[in-house]
Structure formats: structure tokens, C-alpha cells
Amino acid sequence: MERQDLRKAGLKVTSPRLKVLQILEHSQQRHMSAETIYRALLDSGEELGLATVYRVLTQFERAGLVSRNNFEGGQAVFELADRTHHDHMVCLETGKVTEFFDERIEVLQREIAEKYGYSIEDHSLVLYVRPKK
Amino acid sequence: MERQDLRKAGLKVTSPRLKVLQILEHSQQRHMSAETIYRALLDSGEELGLATVYRVLTQFERAGLVSRNNFEGGQAVFELADRTHHDHMVCLETGKVTEFFDERIEVLQREIAEKYGYSIEDHSLVLYVRPKK
């Protein structure tokens, strides 16, 4: 239940927070910008401010409930952090986002970082693709 | 010679364009934001506007003379497009940017895109790392 998630994160259970969580859980698209979430809520008759959506998403991110992706195109997109690590593929024609995970790439990345005397804290891999003709 | 590069790109040879190219060629850091380039030029006594730096960089990018990287932290960084394709590693402690290339990762990426019926148009791989203790 979402209320627990919020409490566990030290956040009071408020209407805007529940609404945003619910949109992220039940919307057909898994990856949404703050603005998209905001509009979805307005359209379903909810009253809240865009600033609140941003604030709530930032708190959720810090709490580990959602993750933020900076794809090309200005707006960050958020997704529920209910899955294990994965990377993304963005279709340049439809905007569709596909998630994928490949352990071999993960291993190679660690190997490369190590070769330079580093260890990986975080990484970002995005493929911008087009349907193959 | 830089003047040729500019002409070839259909750009008039102007002072701001030459200056920006020279900074990119001769600065100790290879990856610079528009603002950093702008400051470097001001500091060396050149007169030009920040808007011009942005305009010039965008034109250079379109002409294939520089490439733009969107690392975390708001500002895009530019580098001379004088090398073959490579990816980046950014040290979270020093900000140092290291370039690397691994054909195995490239192959895996193509393989994955293909599995989903796509072909890769572009991709972005950035490792955020820390010195290994």
C-alpha cells in the first residue's frame, strides 16, 4: 500500500503525494515527465500545483521511490523505482521507451572503470533508436 | 588550418568563430561548457558575447566540428570532434573527464537494439566514477 511507502520515507501522507504515486503506478506509460503527470492529474479532476509535483517527485527520488532519467529533450522523465537496475532505449520516431538489462555490458563497464583506477558510482546508458526497416 | 574548416562548413571566417575554435584546440581541458569557453576568452582579453559562443557552438555542432555532451549538472560540455567515436567517464570528485572506447560494448548495444527491432541512431554512455581506494 502506498501509504506505507510514504510513511517509511518519513513523508506525511497527503493527497498530492498519493495522487502522484497512483499516476505513476497506473498510467499506461511508465516514463513520465513532471508536466505529463501534472496534466494527467488535472485531467482527472485533481487540483494541485506543478511546483508540488516537482517537489514531490524530488522527495520520492531521494526516498528511492522513483528514479529520474535525463533523456534528450529538456524534460526529465520519472519512473517508479520498483524494478532492478536497467538501461533505456528511446525510439526517436514514436518516443517509446524500452527498458533493457545486459549483464555483459555491466561487467565491461566495471572492467573499464577499473582499468583507469576508478569504481563506478552510477552510470547512464541510453540508446536512441529507430524501427529497423 | 581552422579557416578552412570554417569555410568548408559554409561559415564565414569571423573573429568569434576562430577564437572559439582555438580555445577548444589549445585549452588544457578538452571538455568545456559554453560558459567556460566564454570566460576563457574574456580572461585572455577577447571581446565577445556569451550568446555568440552558444550560437557558434551550435553551428559547429551541426557542421560536425564539435560534439555536445549532456553530462549531469545542467551545463552541456563541448569537445572538438577530431577523434573517432568514444564514450565518457566523469570523476565525481575531481570532475575529470576520461574518454574510452570498447568495441565489445558497441557490438552488444547493436545486438540489443536489434533484438527489439530497432537500429541505433545514436547513443550516450557515461560512467560516473570515483577513484578506487
Add this chain to the structure above:
DNA sequence: ATGCCTGCAAAGCTTTTGCAGATGC
């Protein structure tokens, strides 16, 4: 009761753009 939230409006930051004058060819 009180400390955490929210909405609104304003501000912040990076980047882009309109316009009038300047400059390369």
C-alpha cells in the same frame, strides 16, 4: 498544537532569439 505541506508567484539557470548595427567577401 505544531511542524510539515501546498499553492502561487517569483526567481534561477541554461540556452535561444529578435533586432539593429557591424563585418567578411
Add this chain to the structure above:
DNA sequence: GCATCTGCAAAAGCTTTGCAGGCAT
């Protein structure tokens, strides 16, 4: 000479923040 540039200031787009009132507990 004329199209292309440049600088300046203003605008744009996304996101954050200050503040005064509102709500959860």
C-alpha cells in the same frame, strides 16, 4: 554592396524556492 554575423537584452523552457496559509498527526 549585401548577406551573413555579432552583441545586447529580452524571452523561453524547465525546475526550484520564499512565503503565508492549510493540513496531517
